[in-house]
Amino acid sequence: MGIFCEINIAKAGNGEFRAGDVVSGSIKYAVDVNTVFKNITVSLKGVGNLYIRDTQNNKSSDYFNKEEYVDIDSVIVHEEVLLPTGQYETQFSFALPENIPPSFAYRSNEYDYYIKCKISYYIRIKFDRPGMLQLPVRFKKEIAVRTDLIPTLPRDPIIYAKQKKVIKLFAANKIMSVKANIENSVINGGETVRFNYEIFNDTNVEITGVEVKLVEVHKFKASGLYDVKRYKNIGAQHRTAGIKGGDTQKADFAITIPFDLRTLQYSNIAFRDYFVKIKVLLPSFRRNFALHIPIEVGDKNGEAGVHSESPPSYWEVMGECIKDKAFNDNGWSTDEDM
Incomplete structure (x- = not known):
């Protein structure tokens, strides 16, 4: 049994979305055999992940942190249903929140610390099948997000x-x-x-x-x-x-x-x-x-x-996420x- 998927996102200005923008598009998916699903969910997600390895004193310690900026679901199948072999298409439209950080990627391996941090936003579709041993199948596509500055410092001298x-x-x-x-x-x-x-x-x-x-x-x-x-x-x-x-x-x-x-x-x-x-x-x-x-x-x-x-x-x-770029x-x- 195979699931095939193509996520198409309407282009944003300059290729980047801004906080508050609507992210819309369509998802085409297909199954090559008759398949029962209990849930099919399309989501807009935004997460930040931080990993730091401390290598001081000839030993290594790992530290983590994570935060969530947006998690919006649209359930298109919410009960067990048999999808016959064929192709399907669904539309989606989500609004980005206002107070979110921009997309961000950082990597450094200097001065006794290895640091990797990424803030990313993406559209995801998840296929859930009935049965304890059936793992969800996920597809996702990242979007670039830029946010406007909210000043906290004075504009006057x-x-x-x-x-x-x-x-x-x-x-x-x-x-x-x-x-x-x-x-x-x-x-x-x-x-x-x-x-x-x-x-x-x-x-x-x-x-x-x-x-x-x-x-x-x-x-x-x-x-x-x-x-x-x-x-x-x-x-x-x-x-x-x-x-x-x-x-x-x-x-x-x-x-x-x-x-x-x-x-x-x-x-x-x-x-x-x-x-x-x-x-x-x-x-x-x-x-x-x-x-x-x-x-x-x-x-x-x-x-x-x-x-x-x-x-x-x-x-x-x-996963299908874009790999982090190495920074100079x-x-x-x-x-x-x-």
């Missing part, structure tokens, strides 16, 4: 500041201070984030330089394991001259955000956020310090909405390196 106390024996403690002003913390891919900073060195220790860069951070939450983070520098990093004791340095910056960057919201297992890092470099016997300016990156093809329940910001909470891990660093 905002100031961030940080100080470092420099301790010196037999002398009063002095401070180094960095203050930055960003025009807009909510940016679309392809747009430019503009900010300026002022660093005052009220010490007799010379600042050897200042590094400015855009950083992408992924955070993963597996059950029974502390949060695992991965950082990646985006684009070129900029370095300015040193600052002598008693001097002040001011600078203006404009960093263009790549088109393919997106903040990842509405997931409790995976987070993707961005920040501008202003790193003050000190002599080798001193510890560097940095100011992080959080930004959120959206999609200029969509419009940021205002929901009654916006997702928490990262900064507040600090060049440029990743550990939390300690940041």
Whole structure:
């Protein structure tokens, strides 16, 4: 006995569905012998799966997490029925929920952790036959989902500041201070984030330089394991001259955000956020310090909405499926390196 299936999904704009869109299409299926079914169910499903293997200390431990974003069923056969040999067709139409994360795939094997995470959405048809030993037969087809950014950061100018106390024996403690002003913390891919900073060195220790860069951070939450983070520098990093004791340095910056960057919201297992890092470099016997300016990156093809329940910001909470693509891990660093 064989079951054959073809799932056809109506095309979405740019090949991707957005939260709230209707996913519709048809399913053609056939049986090559007369077959009794007790249920035939068409479903729209969205799930997130996270797997982390911790290989520290010469031993391996596995950690998992999973969450469900959408699970809608349409039962087309709900009692035992004999389907004669032949071909059949059924239509489906489902609405994606509003507050869901986008499709997402990530894989990394760096720094004592193997991380694999996938958020996927798909149409599935399941054939159930009577009998304890009859396993269900399933067919599914994935859809790509993109979601619009719901801002949690201000669109107006905002100031961030940080100080470092420099301790010196037999002398009063002095401070180094960095203050930055960003025009807009909510940016679309392809747009430019503009900010300026002022660093005052009220010490007799010379600042050897200042590094400015855009950083992408992924955070993963597996059950029974502390949060695992991965950082990646985006684009070129900029370095300015040193600052002598008693001097002040001011600078203006404009960093263009790549088109393919997106903040990842509405997931409790995976987070993707961005920040501008202003790193003050000190002599080798001193510890560097940095100011992080959080930004959120959206999609200029969509419009940021205002929901009654916006997702928490990262900064507040600090088969027939398509195979995961391997990601290039060049440029990743550990939390300690940041």
